[in-house]
Amino acid sequence: MTTYVYETTAVKPGQKPKYFEFKQSMKDAPLTHHPETGEPIRRVVLGGFGILKSGGEAKTEARGGSCCCGPGECCS
Numbered sequence: 001m002t003t004y005v006y007e008t009t010a011v012k013p014g015q016k017p018k019y020f021e022f023k024q025s026m027k028d029a030p031l032t033h034h035p036e037t038g039e040p041i042r043r044v045v046l047g048g049f050g051i052l053k054s055g056g057e058a059k060t061e062a063r064g065g066s067c068c069c070g071p072g073e074c075c076s
Helices: none
Strands: 002-008 019-024 041-044 049-054 057-062
Touching: none
Parallel strands: none
Antiparallel strands: 002 019, 002 041, 049 057
């Protein structure tokens, strides 16, 4: 099971999104409504791992990462 981050989508102008995590299989379709409140939601795409090739040599570099906060915020 994978943990995905979701955010509520604004129903009213100026409404701030709320973030939460939800565990589901990678084979499952993304959720469209909050499982408890029924609010419309969308999956947040966070950084992951990328393969960079330099001088014919492949290496893996961490890019971004999972966080408990919203986009542009940091949990130090």
